Amino acid sequence: xxxxxxxxxxxxxxxxxxxxxxxxxxxxxxxxxxxxxxxxxxxxxxxxxxxxxxxxxxxxxxxxxxxxxxxxxxxxxxxxxxxxxxxxxxxxxxxxxxxxxxxxxxxxxxxxxxxxxxxxxxxxxxxxxxxxxxxxxxxxxxxxxxxxxxxxxxxxxxxxxxxxxxxxxxxxxxxxxxxxxxxxxxxxxxxxxxxxxxxxxxxxxxxxxxxxxxxxxxxxxxxxxxxxxxxxxxxxxxxxxxxxxxxxxxxxxxxxxxxxxxxxxxxxxxxxxxxxxxxxxxxxxxxxxxxxxxxxxxxxxxxxxxxxxxxxxxxxxxxxxxxxxxxxxxxxxxxxxxxxxxxxxxxxxxxxxxxxxxxxxxxxxxxxxxxxxxxxxxxxxxxxxxxxxxx
Numbered sequence: 001x002x003x004x005x006x007x008x009x010x011x012x013x014x015x016x017x018x019x020x021x022x023x024x025x026x027x028x029x030x031x032x033x034x035x036x037x038x039x040x041x042x043x044x045x046x047x048x049x050x051x052x053x054x055x056x057x058x059x060x061x062x063x064x065x066x067x068x069x070x071x072x073x074x075x076x077x078x079x080x081x082x083x084x085x086x087x088x089x090x091x092x093x094x095x096x097x098x099x100x101x102x103x104x105x106x107x108x109x110x111x112x113x114x115x116x117x118x119x120x121x122x123x124x125x126x127x128x129x130x131x132x133x134x135x136x137x138x139x140x141x142x143x144x145x146x147x148x149x150x151x152x153x154x155x156x157x158x159x160x161x162x163x164x165x166x167x168x169x170x171x172x173x174x175x176x177x178x179x180x181x182x183x184x185x186x187x188x189x190x191x192x193x194x195x196x197x198x199x200x201x202x203x204x205x206x207x208x209x210x211x212x213x214x215x216x217x218x219x220x221x222x223x224x225x226x227x228x229x230x231x232x233x234x235x236x237x238x239x240x241x242x243x244x245x246x247x248x249x250x251x252x253x254x255x256x257x258x259x260x261x262x263x264x265x266x267x268x269x270x271x272x273x274x275x276x277x278x279x280x281x282x283x284x285x286x287x288x289x290x291x292x293x294x295x296x297x298x299x300x301x302x303x304x305x306x307x308x309x310x311x312x313x314x315x316x317x318x319x320x321x322x323x324x325x326x327x328x329x330x331x332x333x334x335x336x337x338x339x340x341x342x343x344x345x346x347x348x349x350x351x352x353x354x355x356x357x358x359x360x361x362x363x364x365x366x367x368x369x370x371x372x373x374x375x376x377x378x379x380x381x382x383x384x385x386x387x388x389x390x391x
Contacts, residue, residue, distance in 0.1 A: 008129045010049050011071065015136065017042070020050045064109070071136045073129075076107040079170065081203065084249050085222055085229050086113035089165075089201060092238050093119055096163040096199070103154040103166040104185075108134030108147070110165050110203070115143035123149045124157065155185055163238065164193055164200030170208075178208055187213060190233075199236035206231045206282050220245040223279035226317075231282070246283040251314035255285050255292070262287035267296035267306065269324060269377055273386055274305040274316035275347065289315050299376040303349055310389060319371055319386035327351070327374060327381040329361050335385060340366025348374040351381050 014020070020042060027034045038047045056077050060067030064083045072080075081089075090113035093100055102111040105123040111134055114121050123134045131149030138144040154166070168183040168190065170176055180187040183204075190202055194214060204210050206221055206228040218239040220232045223246075234240065245256045264287055280289050281303050290296060293313055295305040310318060322339075325331045336344070342364055346355040353374045373384040 005128055007073075007127075008132055010045060011129055011132055011136075013046055014049055014053065017046070017050075020046070021054060024050060024054050066140050069140050070107070071133045072107055073133070076130070076133065079167070080107050080109045081113075081167070082224055082229060083109065083113070084224055086110045087116070088222065088247065088249060088252075089232060090114045090117045090119075092201070092234065093117065093163060093165070095237065098162055099148075101157070101159055101162045101164050103157075103164060104168055105134055105149075106130055106167060108137045110167065111147050112138050112141050112143055114165065115146040116141065119146065121147050122162075123147055124154050125149075125151060126153055127151060155189060159193070159197050162197060164197050165203070166190070166193065166200070167203040170205055176205075178205065180204065180208055180210060180213060183208075190214075194235040197236065199238040200234075201238060202233040202235075204231045204233060206278075218243060218245060219283070220247055221279040221283040222247045222249065223277050224249045226277065228278040228282055244283045244285060246277070246279040246285050246315070248277050248279055248314050253314040255280065255283075255289060255315060257285055257288035259284035259288065262291050264300040265290060265296045266298070266300055266378060269298055269321060269382075269384065270296075270306045270308040271321055272307050272310050272389070273298075273319045273321050273373065273384060274307070274311075274313075275319070276303055276305060276316045277314070280315050289313075299378055301350060302376050304373065304375050318389040319373075320389055321384060321386050322370070323385040324377070325383040325385065327383050329358065332358075332372070332383055333361060333363060336362050336364065336370075339370075339385075340364075341368045341370045342366055343369040345369065345371045346374070347371060351375060 035047060056072040057068050060070060060077055064070055086109045093114050094117050096119055099120040099122050100114050102121050102123045105111050105125045108123055111121045111123040125131060128151040131151055134149055135144055138147045168185055170183060177183055210219060210231050214233050218234040221228055222230050240256060242256045242258050244259055245254060247254045276286055280286055286303055290305055293311050295307050298304045298306055323335060325335055344359055344362055344364060346358060351374045371386045
């Protein structure tokens with residue numbers, strides 16, 4: 001049977017020509033000459049697609065353990081859930097009693113993770129080519145027997161009785177959507193899922209306006225390697241007891257609390273300063289973290305924390321305080337003339353600071369590295385010189 005869409009046709013043709021990828025990987029010619037040589041043997045559109053896929057596979061190595069073998073398009077790779085995050089979420093789906101519907105499934109990373117914990121998954125995407133990529137990728141991970149695919153508008157499905165995972169499109173237009181109302185499917189459909197299906201998860205941008213949009217749900221902010229990757233809205237039987245959770249990967253650290261049960265405790269800057277993980281901050285759990293491990297805030301409008309003794313936690317990066325200076329470039333230059341270093345990392349959250357311009361004003365003629373925080377300390381803006389604490 002001939003497939004209707006050209007993208008699917010190209011993808012299936014690529015699958016039949018592994019020698020094309022071998023030729024690309026082994027070539028030491030310039031990009032132009034390599035394309036010329038390959039086009040003598042293969043159609044131009046096939047060569048372009050193969051070169052693009054090789055580029056995407058190279059980029060995917062940090063995102064997927066088998067990224068160098070997987071099948072991507074540019075948008076699919078960009079919007080796909082990293083393997084570590086997908087595996088973390090999949091653990092909650094182990095209690096699903098019927099096939100899980102993975103809606104807007106893209107290249108299939110979440111479907112693969114849920115199938116990898118032994119669940120049957122029905123992967124649904126509007127584009128037929130997405131289903132092909134999902135099955136090819138599932139075969140690479142050895143879970144193709146637990147995944148089925150379907151190409152349709154997810155709003156046309158009868159989802160009653162099924163656990164749901166959905167990754168709505170954040171780019172229904174040329175611009176990346178931040179408002180949930182601009183997602184596709186939109187907010188109204190997402191809210192209806194919490195009432196019409198028994199349990200599930202919605203993958204949202206951590207920058208989106210999810211606050212107050214979902215009743216009786218848990219919102220989990222997930223970071224990976226120091227970057228907040230997604231806000232997951234858990235509902236029904238998949239939700240936890242508290243409204244907010246922050247998870248930090250790959251450490252596997254999770255903090256669950258209700259933010260309104262905690263309030264800012266502000267204190268003097270002590271010997272150690274901490275830069276909290278973005279998942280903690282975005283989940284509103286900074287004060288819960290401070291209460292749990294014995295830290296205080298530098299200011300109720302700042303996220304930086306402090307302690308007299310070093311406290312080790314995956315939830316915050318520790319720094320040893322070296323000096324506190326006025327927020328004055330002249331004083332900073334004097335300090336670094338007297339205490340020379342070769343590199344300065346500049347951190348600020350709420351104080352407007354042009355880090356590049358400030359760095360150019362500093363005499364960096366020594367060795368080693370320091371960190372310069374521009375932050376509010378009990379209502380006053382200061383410059384704090386510190387060094388990272390290494391294990």
